Amino acid sequence: MNKSDLLLLDNQLCFALYSTSLAMNKVYRKALKKLGLTYSQYLVMLILWEKDQQSVSAIGERLFLDSATLTPLLKRMEVAKLLFRQRAPNDERFVIVSLTDLGRQLKIDAGVVPDELLCATACDLDELMSLKEQLEHLRKQLIKNV
Template identity: 65%
Template structure:
């Protein structure tokens, strides 16, 4: 029997093991990260998806649905119901673009903008929870962005 050159990767032809899969490491880490965010976002009364939309709008208010979707890698069919719920929660407004009725402009309400200050505390809490240095977190983020970009080219 041929020995496996790397204990974490199966030899060619072997049935893959769950704990050796990059996809599972990413998936289970994402679940853990979302669980932590759910806990932290509870006091802001935001879901993780809503938090992502808010971050995009805190960076630049008044964007089209398609601009927000591009930043979050979401299509409008996924984003529209989320935005409707956020509008009902008085986090943002949705208005038709006067120059192009097909486009919808998303803008923060005063309530949505005010959450920015509470949300500013979250990154430190997340970094502390990782038990990594800031440099390690930044390095992992850069590696994941590169991985995402490579995978999207092949998807």
């Protein structure tokens, strides 16, 4: 590859990641429509299904989001009765997010989402797990250099 080729759109890693992310979001949008969730809401639910009753800051750290972005999302999810927020009794600076019964029940229906994604990729599970590890390594390197 010569130097001028480095500035071609199709040779940009950032564009490959961006366009793949757009395609991935379309697949998720279709799968999550049945659940009444957006992709961002699904990510919050995944975190709470792993471990209920987490602080807003802990959720934000996992999702790489600040509380100014996360709080409106959580408010909409609270209106939808998927979760509720309350001040931590031992330290009112922290807001604890907990699942409602409806939010817990939704996990059962969400069980099909990973299968739909796997099918849409036309990849085997080992291939996807390897790709995920490579992307996590790339993210870690990028964060170190920001």
